[in-house]
Amino acid sequence: MVLLLVAGASGGAWAHAFLDHAAPPVGSTLGAAPAVVQMWFTQSLEPAFSGVEITDATGARVDDGNPQFNQTLMQVGLKKLPPGEYKVHWHVISVDTHATEGNFSFKVTGQ
Amino acid sequence: MNRPIKGLAALTAAALATLAAHEARAHGFAGDRFFPATILTDDPFVADEMSLVTLTQNPTAADGSKEADVGFDIAKRLTPDFDFTLSDQWKYIHQPGALPMVGFDALTTGVQYQLFVNAPHEAMALAGFQQTWAHTGRVQGAGAPDYTTLSPVLDWGKGMGDLPESLTWLRPFAVTGNFSYDFPLKTTSYTVNGPALHPNNFNAGIAIEYSLEYLQHHVRDVGLSAPFDRMVPLVEIAVSDPLNRGQDGQMTGTIQPGLIWAGQYYQIGAEAIIPINARTGHGYGGLVQFHLFLDDLFPNSIGRPLFGK
Numbered sequence: 001m002v003l004l005l006v007a008g009a010s011g012g013a014w015a016h017a018f019l020d021h022a023a024p025p026v027g028s029t030l031g032a033a034p035a036v037v038q039m040w041f042t043q044s045l046e047p048a049f050s051g052v053e054i055t056d057a058t059g060a061r062v063d064d065g066n067p068q069f070n071q072t073l074m075q076v077g078l079k080k081l082p083p084g085e086y087k088v089h090w091h092v093i094s095v096d097t098h099a100t101e102g103n104f105s106f107k108v109t110g111q
Numbered sequence: 112m113n114r115p116i117k118g119l120a121a122l123t124a125a126a127l128a129t130l131a132a133h134e135a136r137a138h139g140f141a142g143d144r145f146f147p148a149t150i151l152t153d154d155p156f157v158a159d160e161m162s163l164v165t166l167t168q169n170p171t172a173a174d175g176s177k178e179a180d181v182g183f184d185i186a187k188r189l190t191p192d193f194d195f196t197l198s199d200q201w202k203y204i205h206q207p208g209a210l211p212m213v214g215f216d217a218l219t220t221g222v223q224y225q226l227f228v229n230a231p232h233e234a235m236a237l238a239g240f241q242q243t244w245a246h247t248g249r250v251q252g253a254g255a256p257d258y259t260t261l262s263p264v265l266d267w268g269k270g271m272g273d274l275p276e277s278l279t280w281l282r283p284f285a286v287t288g289n290f291s292y293d294f295p296l297k298t299t300s301y302t303v304n305g306p307a308l309h310p311n312n313f314n315a316g317i318a319i320e321y322s323l324e325y326l327q328h329h330v331r332d333v334g335l336s337a338p339f340d341r342m343v344p345l346v347e348i349a350v351s352d353p354l355n356r357g358q359d360g361q362m363t364g365t366i367q368p369g370l371i372w373a374g375q376y377y378q379i380g381a382e383a384i385i386p387i388n389a390r391t392g393h394g395y396g397g398l399v400q401f402h403l404f405l406d407d408l409f410p411n412s413i414g415r416p417l418f419g420k
Contacts, residue, residue: 016140016375016407019328027279027331042375096410101230102143104329 016098017043026104033081033108043094044071050092083110142230143329144270147373151347152316155268157194159405159414161185170392176206188416192225214249233270258297283325288317308356316349343371363391378402
């Protein structure tokens with residue numbers, strides 16, 4: 001059991017990726033529109049099989065479609081956002097090939 | 112394109128193709144929802160996982176005896192949607208006025224098939240078939256059965272992430288549950304205390320969970336950090352209802368409130384055990400469990416299905 005614990009604790013490049021935190025924060029309400037959405041995950045990502053789509057209330061895509069990666073970070077630029085609610089749908093594959101996905105939203109008030 | 116670059120491109124393409132071919136669904140996920148491995152009730156998903164160990168101090172039984180158990184179980188996927196399970200436990204039983212008895216309970220094996228996983232609605236279900244084998248434990252003293260029991264099972268789970276925005280604080284809730292029916296292959300055993308009848312039982316369980324991981328990472332960033340952003344408070348309830356052979360309606364069961372912390376490679380759970388009636392026992396007990404996610408610990412060996420992608 002000790003060996004298994006050690007293997008688990010030291011195997012940082014394994015396992016499915018959870019979202020650790022995001023900017024803007026999950027479920028947040030912002031006065032000014034962000035220019036980029038950043039998401040940090042608990043594992044390193046495989047860029048070729050990971051991505052993100054950000055849509056407005058009508059379902060129209062508002063990100064630039066060109067996510068950037070840096071190990072555990074995935075970020076994507078945004079078009080100029082008017083006030084409204086936006087939904088972030090991410091899907092990632094960690095380097096051990098486990099797939100996970102998730103959604104969260106944020107609001108822009110413009111005030 | 113010169114030759115080294117061509118070679119590098121070919122290698123990269125091959126690596127990506129291999130990765131795509133081996134993309135694996137992680138254990139216990141349905142869309143945004145991560146279902147932890149519940150302790151009292153069965154999980155609604157096939158997996159490569161192992162509980163090593165579950166330590167249980169049971170409430171005092173109706174006959175006044177006290178029992179402690181050391182349990183073990185493992186699930187191994189044969190294909191991505193089909194797994195094999197095995198479990199057993201070592202028991203320590205102390206009846207009033209008698210010497211303590213120790214021994215293994217009966218070995219239980221099973222097979223399970225994942226019926227569906229619905230990501231948008233965070234729903235999943237599996238069908239299984241369990242066998243508790245006769246004479247695989249200590250029959251005299253430890254109470255292991257001298258008869259085999261066959262039990263078809265149905266396990267299900269549903270996350271509440273698809274609730275409307277107005278109910279946002281309820282979205283971290285999830286419910287899992289199971290139903291099973293016992294068919295003992297022998298109706299009567301003869302013991303020193305006389306004949307013992309073995310009824311058909313209807314078994315049901317439910318686990319109500321509130322995932323702080325889901326709250327923090329899918330609903331609202333409320334500032335939870337480790338270890339709190341991986342905790343799942345829950346209440347599990349399981350009952351067994353005999354249906355015939357003179358024991359109709361003599362239901363037994365427990366209510367088990369507790370907490371599970373689920374990390375990347377293992378989870379730790381603890382629950383109190385409260386009997387639902389005097390027939391089940393009195394007082395309260397407790398358990399702790401250490402549970403390993405083999406698919407994450409050993410993704411390229413014992414943690415992957417034996418067959419299929």
